[in-house]
Amino acid sequence: MRLDEKKIPTVFKALCDENRVKILKLLMGGEKCACKLLDALNVGQSTLSHHMKILCDSGLVVGRKDGKWMHYSLSPEGFRKAVSYLNAISGQDGKDV
Amino acid sequence: MRLDEKKIPTVFKALCDENRVKILKLLMGGEKCACKLLDALNVGQSTLSHHMKILCDSGLVVGRKDGKWMHYSLSPEGFRKAVSYLNAISGQDGKDV
DNA sequence: ATAATATATCGTCATTTGTCGATATGTCAA
DNA sequence: TTGACATATCGACAAATGACGATATATTAT
Numbered sequence A, B: 001m002r003l004d005e006k007k008i009p010t011v012f013k014a015l016c017d018e019n020r021v022k023i024l025k026l027l028m029g030g031e032k033c034a035c036k037l038l039d040a041l042n043v044g045q046s047t048l049s050h051h052m053k054i055l056c057d058s059g060l061v062v063g064r065k066d067g068k069w070m071h072y073s074l075s076p077e078g079f080r081k082a083v084s085y086l087n088a089i090s091g092q093d094g095k096d097v
Numbered sequence C: 001a002t003a004a005t006a007t008a009t010c011g012t013c014a015t016t017t018g019t020c021g022a023t024a025t026g027t028c029a030a
Numbered sequence D: 001t002t003g004a005c006a007t008a009t010c011g012a013c014a015a016a017t018g019a020c021g022a023t024a025t026a027t028t029a030t
Helices: A007-015 A018-027 A034-040 A045-058 A076-090 B007-015 B018-027 B034-040 B045-058 B076-090
Strands: A061-066 A069-074 B061-066 B069-074
Touching: A007 A018, A007 A045, A007 A076, A007 B007, A007 B018, A018 A034, A018 A045, A018 A061, A018 A069, A018 B007, A034 A045, A034 A069, A045 A061, A045 A069, A069 A076, A076 B076, B007 B018, B007 B045, B007 B076, B018 B034, B018 B045, B018 B061, B018 B069, B034 B045, B034 B069, B045 B061, B045 B069, B069 B076
Parallel strands: none
Antiparallel strands: A061 A069, B061 B069
């Protein structure tokens, strides 16, 4: 496991903002359209778009374009990667525990 | 598992700065004195102190005062907590995987 | 083709963050 | 008690970040 000190911040930045955590919690309920997320948050449309870009860059969220709508969902793969970073740092390396 | 959108950013902010990730990597080798960390990083003493505060606030690192020295080490407990946040969000809840 | 709608991008601004040097605090040795 | 040293705190400043409204792009319906 390579622990790239440039890349790791990109992944975990997703979790460093209150609104982004709210978005992740909303996505726990399954894939959601951007317009649905917008309804649920007190931010403007451009701000939501900004946060979704950061979330997708982190790998924790993936977007799917469907006509004029964007659907977002959690990426199990992205979360596995994030967990393995934590395990690698804390010395448990993801094999056990 | 309560997913507090105020608290979660505090935990993961630790991992959102390149120098802090470097510090965590240094601590993978075991407990280290602040002065040792200072030698290994290209930042001033006050900056290191600032980062150590953020790392300790996150719970991923614990400090131990020994006379005039501060020794820092990774907190397995803190990492377990962080992993369980990720698992809770991604819907695996820490029981399995 | 035109209009309507969903999302992304741009420019701006206020706040936060990372950095520094200077200073304060706390601890040990002489 | 004084001086030396390790660390923390303070004040300042530049850069990054989150927010907004305005505009651009893309897609669908008329």
